[in-house]
Amino acid sequence: MKILYVIIMMLFLGMMSCSEDNLKGYSSSNYIQFDKLSKDSTVFSFAYDETLESGTVALKLVMISPLVDRDRKYNVTFLQDESSAQAGVDFEMPVEEQVIAANDSVAYLNVTVTRNEALKGSVLAVFEVQGSDDFMPGIEANRKGRIFITNQLTRPGWWNDWHEANGLGTYSDLKYQTFIREIGVTDMTLEADGGEMNYSTMRAYVLQFKYWLQEHPTEDEDGSLMKVAMRG
Incomplete structure (x- = not known):
């Protein structure tokens, strides 16, 4: 047990020295x-x-x-x-x-x-x-x-696996363009991820887009109708 403790301490000190070397x-x-x-x-x-x-x-x-x-x-x-x-x-x-x-x-x-x-x-x-x-x-x-x-549209980092399953749903450039045009928002990075948006505001934007799509059915790039995964 004492040998294991010594090894752990040596590894820790080694990591600290690597950070300080720079x-x-x-x-x-x-x-x-x-x-x-x-x-x-x-x-x-x-x-x-x-x-x-x-x-x-x-x-x-x-x-x-x-x-x-x-x-x-x-x-x-x-x-x-x-x-x-x-x-x-x-x-x-x-x-x-x-x-x-x-x-x-x-x-x-x-x-x-x-x-x-x-x-x-x-x-x-x-x-x-x-x-x-x-x-x-x-x-x-x-x-x-x-x-x-x-000059091209790129998938934002905040449109991650969580959004695919629980938020805006499956990503496509056309869907993102439609979201930006109708909702007027480009960045939904949450405060917990270093952004400026809280969860409640993000949820409100997602549901606003969902309700808009319900009133204005819109085809996605693959020919299917755009859908939002979030419930509400």
Whole structure:
């Protein structure tokens, strides 16, 4: 039993040291990183609104640092070598300084994306946290932010297995377009999943769509009538 305890402690300490290895070598105790993991992407689609010419994607950054009573500058750069998007064509970086306000621990990099009529499919823009006078890059897994820019409709992450079985039902691009057009909502990410919508509001939107379909039977892409799984 004592041997097992020692092995568990060694594994735990090893995991802790791996997490800290990414931050070694910095004398600073102030770090900043993207809130999302580098492997995750934010998708912006112009397919939701055919009249839309531009939009804003707010990439959230968080700091690992004590709060201070002054503004602090951070530095994020665009990585052209890892991107298929073109600066000045598909998006624009903010012109103002990148700042975390005094006594705050969160910042947003507001990237302006632009409709490119020549775009076929999707393009990727990759950004990376760089060192500044006030911050060093945080853990390696969160140093990059990714934006997919597309003219096509893409299935949102919130339309998951739960929605298939209990919410909006089976997904199709046509059904999603119809939902957006009639209900006027594109994002139903729940608060528990990092979004801004509570369950009651989400349920109300789903049932509103269900009742609309009952009054306006609509064919889906496969020729069947659109259905909503939620009871009510």
